Amino acid sequence: MNVRRLIPAAALAGAVALGATALTACSGASAAGGGKDGKLGVMASFYPMQFLAEQIGKDHVKAATLTKPGVEPHDLEITPKQTGQLGESDVVLYLKGLQPAVDKAVAQSGVKHIVDAAALTKLEVHGSSGHDHAHEGEGEEGHGHGEAGEDPHIWLDPVKYAEVAKGVGAALEKADPDHAADYRKNTDELVGKLTALDAEFKDGLKNTASKTFITTHSAFGYLAERYGLDQEGISGVDPESEPSPARMKELQAVAKKDNVSTVFFESLASDKTAKTLAADTGLKTDVLDPLEGITDKSQGADYLEVMRSNLKNLQKALGSK
Structure with missing residues (x-):
């Protein structure tokens, strides 16, 4: 070697x-x-x-x-x-x-x-x-x-x-x-x-009440762009970093303006920040999985299953019609 x-x-x-x-x-x-x-x-x-x-x-x-x-x-x-x-x-x-x-x-x-x-x-x-x-x-x-x-x-x-x-x-x-x-x-x-x-994502996210989603891990830029959505990351691409108070305030304003219902966190990182923001704004929390690994906590056994769970969670959060 x-x-x-x-x-x-x-x-x-x-x-x-x-x-x-x-x-x-x-x-x-x-x-x-x-x-x-x-x-x-x-x-x-x-x-x-x-x-x-x-x-x-x-x-x-x-x-x-x-x-x-x-x-x-x-x-x-x-x-x-x-x-x-x-x-x-x-x-x-x-x-x-x-x-x-x-x-x-x-x-x-x-x-x-x-x-x-x-x-x-x-x-x-x-x-x-x-x-x-x-x-x-x-x-x-x-x-x-x-x-x-x-x-x-x-x-x-x-x-x-x-x-x-x-x-x-x-x-x-x-x-x-x-x-x-x-x-x-x-x-x-x-x-x-x-x-x-x-095709399922395109179809499922075509008609939604809101186009904006808030996430603790800014991993969904390509997904947002592909399906005409806006990703608002709490703290950049690193899921573990703490957002500034100014950023939290900004997100509260975004949530109000863009009809946001849900703050997403991922299964591999802490949900503490998502829960704090949700509590301050009266929003719900849910999982949006960046699929960097599969564990027994994942909402599905493989890439395709977890992506379909992500789609369901997005539809629910964005008020899919």
Whole structure:
């Protein structure tokens, strides 16, 4: 394992060529690795990447994740054991700019097939809402968000997530050409499910009494943009940071003006701030899950189920007609 770390910088730079397109340069590597069972060993940085690996790889892939269920992915520290497992993987799937510790470990891993989800779709900058850029950056320090404050939460938009799925499928085909037809079929199947999910959201959020939702974790910028909603984040992209009294006052005014009924919190972080704001404004609280991990507290067993719970909760909060 130490030998891997001594790879010259130039070779490493080549190994970290990102995105599915870069993978075309790799000669069709055999499906070696992934243990004696001959499966392709895929290491995912956190749950949304793991879900793609499992859905597209199915029986041909052995998928593991660096972020254990219940751990807030932004705060992940990587153990030496995980660094070793990462270096022995056939394929690494991660999202550059979300988890600084992962970015560093991936850059040093020497793995041949590295897929950066952020290179497979277009990242954008989101404030806590379309009309509130003053609070961007509040409480975001230490959370490696992409270039120039780009929002990494692309998986919460089913359309963008489908783009990532296609790139991941192409990467698995390159890494394991023997099963390329299966990966293609599984990718098409998953893209079909995500397209259906997008249609459900579009339809379900078309006619609502309010377009504004307040959330403790500003993870829903892409989702809000896709379905014509306004996200008002209590405290920026870091779910744990405390909002200023001025921000709380501002949100009380927004709630009144925009007919807001509910303050959303997430299952992996504390709901204290949401409850405080709700108590001060007479609002209800409910869960909007950023799907960074699945635990037994999640409102569903996988990405699709939890997204449907999110849709129901949004419909209820926004007064869907």
